[in-house]
Amino acid sequence: MPTISPSNRTTDKVSGLPQRRRRWASGLLVLGGLSLAASQVVQPRGDGDVFALSLAEHSTAWTAWGLLIMASGMLQLPAVVVFRSSVITGRGARLTAVGATLTFVALVALFAFGAEHASLATLVGSTPVAPEVLTAFERLDAAPSLGITAILGLFGFHLGWTLLLAGLGRAGRVPAPLAVVGCAAIFLSLFGALLGSSVR
DSSP: OOOOOHHHHOBOTTTOSBHHHHHHHHHHHHHHHHHHHHHHHHSOOOOOSOHHHHHHHTHHHHHHHHHHHHHHHHHHHHHHHHHHHTOSSSTTHHHHHHHHHHHHHHHHHHHHHHHHHHHHHHHHOSSSOOHHHHHHHHHHHTOHHHHHHHHIIIIIHHHHHHHHHHHHHHTTSSOHHHHHHHHHHHHHHHHHHHHHHHTO
16 A cells, blocks of 8 residues: 655645645746746837837747746646635635636736737737738727736736735735735736836
């Protein structure tokens, strides 16, 4: 009969998760955060009002931005699932469930948003941009699906992670000071995200 090693059944007293799962989820979360931060570094800014021209002039940068956004979503999604599973009942369960659900949906939207931008950068090609492409982008700007994806990805991400951390803190799965600092950092980062989108 196979035996379970002590390292596999050791549970972290704070998070309530097996230590291996906690470390795995935390590592993915850190990598996802670094990927998201890197995307803000490579994203072109202040290139005028015509997005198609920005894509054509900075095709490589926009492709890298899209791929990094996709990577951030893929890395954070498993971490959200793991942290959600640590609070099923008791204090903070409902708040954790709402935050995890909203964050999960937002990360899927971010993945789709990044994939779309990476694909559009390839589609537009280099300058000069053909007039019919510019016309197509004017219609794309009015597409409701693009706006819904952007809103879910931007506001859902920041609100979802804030609620998730608050729920984990209330449940005692995350130290209260860490939850407060995390919520404040995510809330403040929303202003940076809005500033970045305004100077795209």
